[in-house]
Amino acid sequence: MQLTSIVIDDEPHAIAEICELIEITPGLSNLESFESAGDALDFLKNAAPVDIIFCDISMPNVDGLQAAGILSEFCEFLVYITAHRFHGPETYEVNASGYLLKPLKYDKFIRQIKELQKIKTEALWAGPQDETIFVKGNDKNSVLSINSQDIIFIQGLDNYIKFHTTNGEKTTYMQLKDLDATLMKKNNYLRVAKSTIISLRYLEKVDGYVAYMKTGEVFNIGKVYRPAFNNLLHQRRLN
Incomplete structure (x- = not known):
C-alpha cells in the first residue's frame, strides 16, 4: 500500500528528520515539505488530496491544532509530531489519526504508518456503497x-x-x-x-x-x- 504525504514544521531540522524516516519507510513517499500551515494550504488547494499530513503543533501564526479543520479537508490522515506530551487530548478532539513525540523513534513511526496503511487497504477493498x-x-x-x-x-x-x-x-x-x-x-x-x-x-x-x-x-x-x-x-x- 503506497501512501503520499506532506510535512509541516517550522523547524528545518525537524523537517529533515521526518523526511529521513519517510525515505526509509516502505510504501510511503513525501511530496513536499513546508515551514507553515499557510504555505501548505496554498499547495494543497492546487493539488490532489494526500494520504497523510505530518504536522507540528507549536508553530507561529497558526499552530497545527488551529489548522486541523481545514488541513483535514485535504488528507485522509492527520498525524501530529510534537515535542510536547501534554497535547494528546487536544489532538483527539480534532480527530487526528496519530500523535508522535519528538525526537522520533523509528519503531513507533513505522508502527503508525503500518496502521494507516491497513486502514487505507481495508477502505480500498471494501464493497461499493450506495451514497x-x-x-x-x-x-x-x-x-x-x-x-x-x-x-x-x-x-x-x-x-x-x-x-x-x-x-x-x-x-x-x-x-x-x-x-x-x-x-x-x-x-x-x-x-x-x-x-x-x-x-x-x-x-x-x-x-x-x-x-x-x-x-x-x-x-x-x-x-x-x-x-x-x-x-x-x-x-x-x-x-
Whole structure:
C-alpha cells in the first residue's frame, strides 16, 4: 500500500528528520515539505488530496491544532509530531489519526504508518456503497439528489458546477473549490485538471497522460495532478 504525504514544521531540522524516516519507510513517499500551515494550504488547494499530513503543533501564526479543520479537508490522515506530551487530548478532539513525540523513534513511526496503511487497504477493498449527495439546485430553495456512483465526471464552469451522470447532467451554482471535501477524499474520484474531477469507476484506460472514459470522454491529465493520479493507479495495479 503506497501512501503520499506532506510535512509541516517550522523547524528545518525537524523537517529533515521526518523526511529521513519517510525515505526509509516502505510504501510511503513525501511530496513536499513546508515551514507553515499557510504555505501548505496554498499547495494543497492546487493539488490532489494526500494520504497523510505530518504536522507540528507549536508553530507561529497558526499552530497545527488551529489548522486541523481545514488541513483535514485535504488528507485522509492527520498525524501530529510534537515535542510536547501534554497535547494528546487536544489532538483527539480534532480527530487526528496519530500523535508522535519528538525526537522520533523509528519503531513507533513505522508502527503508525503500518496502521494507516491497513486502514487505507481495508477502505480500498471494501464493497461499493450506495451514497447520495445533496447539492443546491437552480432555484433558491431547491436541492438536487445525486447518487455518487452515477457520477462520470464533474466540470467546473465559472460560478457553477456541472455533474455529468449516467442519468444526464445536473447543475449547481457553486465553485468547484467549494465542492464538499468529503467527495474528493473518496477513493473513486480524482482531479485531472483545475476544472475537472473524474470518477475512476468510469475510467476505461490511461495512455500516457490521457484518460479515456468508458462513456467516450477524453481528458488530458494536468501536470500538477499527475503524481497523485499515478500514485492511485500504482496502489490498485495487480501487476
